[in-house]
Amino acid sequence: MNVRAPKGTADMLPEVARAWEYLTRTAQELFARYGYEPIYTPLFEHTEVFTRGIGEATDIVSKEMYTFTDRSDRSLTLRPEGTASVVRSALEHSLVPQGSYVKLYYAGPMFRYERPQKGRMRQFWQIGIECLGAAEPSVDAEVIAVLIRFFEAVGIPLENMRLLINSMGDETCRPAYRETVATFIRDHGEALCEECNRRAETNPLRAFDCKNPGCVEVMAEAPLFRDELCDECADHYEAVKEYLDGLGITYEEDPKLVRGLDYYTRTVFEVQVDAGLGSQNAIGGGGRYDRLMEQYGGKPTPGLGFALGFERTLLALEAAGVEIPAPPLAEVYVARVDESVSGMAFGFTSALRETGIAAEMDHQARSLKAQFKQADRLGARLTVIVGPDELDAGEVTVRDMGTKEEVRVPIEGMAGRIAALLA
């Protein structure tokens, strides 16, 4: 059998798994302070949830979905992102209170069928938040703040990050702007790549994303949405910026920031870093999606959120030289002198653990020397030596691995004494 994990997937070995849990803990703590509650949705959904929400013409839907039919011929798809599922769930269970809003966060694996490379996997982890029901620009600023604060909290230096923001307009002003850009593309067709020419018909705004040097040059001359937003969208955008200024969060306006999902309206944003991600640069991003709930048949319900990538965040942390704290595997190691005391050693280890102390012992009857090496490797601060001599006196020897000092401790109340020594 093939013992390799499937292409584009990776085992998270203990070192990485620890980092994973660290990111998760940090997020949970931070998100809770902003009033977000956890939600877990299925890893797969009816395919329609994504085709309708994310958009047929997007790369994600047109060529990256893991779609399959189950035994009853239902078309299901492994989720390529988190927002669509959360919004579907919020609609299904009426999570958005009338006249109010709900704040949710999620974490877990996402799936996209792509050629893997640095910072891009077929199964990758995201953690994200969604705020459903609130249309006010202060919420936009708050969501952006949570994203920035998270990266700060895990240890990415502020100066390594770049926050880009833009407005994608709404149903009032976007159609006209779309047409303006489509026309612009057709007018400059011969100077643009094949893909961009196709975009004039499918999704003109994405032409701003093209990295082809010729296209970049031409698109630099294209009319900017910033200048054609309707009054409401322009006001909203201005307000978001004011709130961000108030929070002291620095951002760069990028009129060409066009995110790859169709559901975005008004505010969109992305956090980028320059080092560690290979040719990728975004570690998190999101935006507002005021029409998404309606696309699923719900009442008009504004919403917005962000998603950030675990793998990419770790790459960025690595590039910044941040070490993720690793607790010792054992605070106390129980060494036994010979097999005659195995039973006692086993009992002591268990008693320590029940007292709340991380304790480890040797199960393989190895030499005392080997046991000390093990104690050292595990990072134990104390080693309890269990030998016939000690037991005869109703005691054990406790060695401080740092100072090498040894004291005899009565077996009676040993766990408590050791806990005191560790304190």
Place this chain on the structure above:
RNA sequence: GUGGGUGUAGCUCAGUUGGUUAGAGCGUCGGACUGUGGCUCCGAAGGUCGCGGGUUCGAGCCCCGUUACCCACCCCA
């Protein structure tokens, strides 16, 4: 889907113009006088040299195919 690079012990890599028993460092295990660690020293285990063909007296080294991984394009977390 397209292009480039790389596949030698658990990990990181050497392997000279093809030549006989394939090496190192790290890690693991054991030992350096009797119940004791981090340094040092000694030793051991561990390899279908990605796989399949071919050339050759002889291939880890050359050729062809194949596969896996990596990186890049596209796009995104």
